[in-house]
Amino acid sequence: MSIPLLLLCIVLLITDVCNRSAKKSKIKTYGLLKEVFKMGKYSTGIIRHEALQPLSRHHREALFTAINLKRAGTDKARFSLKKVLSDTKEYWEKSGKRHLRQEEEILLSAFAEFRSLDCPEIKEMLEEHVNIRAQMNKLLSKGYEDNIEEMNKTGELLEDHIRKEERRIYPFIEKALSEEKLKELVSLLHERTE
Ligand SMILES: [Fe+2]
Ligand SMILES: [Fe+2]
Helix, strand or coil: CCHHHHHHHHHHHHHHHHHCCCHHHHHHHHHHHHHHHHHHHHHCCCCCCHHHHHHHHHHHHHHHHHHHHHHCCCCCCCCCHHHHHHHHHHHHHHHHHHHHHHHHHHHHHHHHCCCCCCCHHHHHHHHHHHHHHHHHHHHHHCCCCCCHHHHHHHHHHHHHHHHHHHHHHHHHHHHHCCHHHHHHHHHHHHHHHC
């Protein structure tokens, strides 16, 4: 397990112990920690360049939102629909929108210096960004009561996108960029995304 992931686990545990005394909430947090461990497996074996590490850390955080949305209203749900929706809104406003913009403005602008954008990986990535924005707008503009299907759909869309970027698109982009360019991105992405 990476150090940032370990720190995230510790922060989650401390926050929960401090803020919630109910036994039920502790069970939920332990369940969430289990998910973090499980999530760590998806990146096992993938060595991410330092430049892209902040974006990968965002992905791990976004996976919490995606999994909670996917499970909303099902027997695997750990939180109420209201909480999942308000957490999703917070994630989207504070981090999700900005993450997509950073990938487009910084990462893809760098990629375009080396390769044409006319390739399946980048087309899929951009198309999915548009779909995620549309789906988030649709979901967050409605109430939550009769919105389970939309919540599950948004979760699936987000999770698939993150896993695809981690497994296929980020390695593709890293390979296309020169080491010099990647080093240039370190300061840009670390400054703007942390
Ligand atoms: Fe993306
Ligand atoms: Fe991403």
